[in-house]
Amino acid sequence: MSERGPSKRRLSGASNGGSEGNAAGGGSGAAAGQWEGSGNAARIRGVNAGIMDEKVLELVFRTLNWDPQSLCVVARVSRRLRAVAERVLWRELCVSRAPRMVAALTGGAPASAPAAGRIGGGWPALAKLLLFCCGAAGAAVPGHFAPVSRFSKTSGRSFLSRRCARDLLYVSDPCEHAVAGAADDVGAYRGVFRGFMRSRTRAWLVGHRAPLEPRVRCPYCGARVWSMTAAGLAPRSASRRLGANDGCLEYFVCVSGHLHGSCWLARLSDSEGAGPDGSDADDASADEDDVGL
Structure with a gap:
């Protein structure tokens, strides 16, 4: 002793x-x-040591194919795991699901080094936008995970007014929902701007003192939003792109650059505006990113 x-x-x-x-x-x-x-x-x-090692966590979730529900569970375990998820894991999920889209949004940074760019609202918000359809509150359509979504720059151009045509915007195809008692279906869609803080869309909204909506929040980052219809920045080409009835389209853009909206979809015949696979003919594969769970 x-x-x-x-x-x-x-x-x-x-x-x-x-x-x-x-x-x-x-x-x-x-x-x-x-x-x-x-x-x-x-x-x-x-x-970090053991399970807190970022590389270990990356390998674990790569094996799980970046399952978003498992990642949500892990991010709720502790503050440290949540910090690792926000800094690394959600980013890697986005890269795995939409590599070309992420590279474009981060200013052309390669998928292997996405941190070179910045994402408005953060990586968790972008991951949720890629995988989650927010539904349509006005038609009592709840939000849900979307098994497959297609985001396109061509669709995004249809949502930009001529004065803002140089902005880069990705918009998804509408997620179609049947509504009880309604003749038409509701389409819910979402999108994201690149570098929204420097965009012409934001400059116009701020310069013309467009009011922020008092009762609507972004479903992806919780920020306040502008109504593009009320601001006069919703072009008619957006309705044509979605196949929506005139005057039945509404969408919002939040201060972080996320877009969400809904519309009543018009009934189309088999010969109207669609290619043999049901897609628009002017979409090139390099312009799209297909995102799936």
Whole structure:
């Protein structure tokens, strides 16, 4: 017992930056101060260990094919896991689901280095936008995970007025929902701007003091929104692109650059405006990104 006591005291003093460390110029104290915890829980400050290692988590979720529901569960376990998810995992999910779209939104950064660009509203909001249809509140259509969605720059151009034609906007095909007692279906759609803070759309809205909607919030990031119909920035080409009845289209853009809206879809014959596979003929494959769960 007498031999172990001093040894323990010396270890304790070194780990706490004691007098011996101070006498040596503070080197031992500085090194010991980098360590937190003890035993298997010990780690160097700023370096993750075990399951908290970002690379380990990436490998785990890559094996799970970036399952969004599993990622949501993990992000709720602790603040540290939530921080890793927001910084790394949601970003990698977006890259795996829509690599070309992410590269365009981040200013042409390659998919292997998406952090070179910035995403308005953050990566969790973009991941939710890719995978979640927000439904249509006016028609009592609830939100839901969308098994497959197609986002297109060509569709986005149809939602831009001529004065804002240089902006880059991706918009999904409408997610169609049958409504009880209604002759037509409701189409819900969503989209995202690249660099919305520097866009002409935002400059026009701010410059003309377009009011923000008091009762509507972005379903993807929770930010306040502008009504593009009320602002006079909803071109008729958007209705034609969606196959919607005139005057039956409404969409909003939030301050982070996310778009969401709904419309009543007109009944089309088999020969109206569709290719043999049911898609519009002017869509090129390089212009699209198909997103699926």
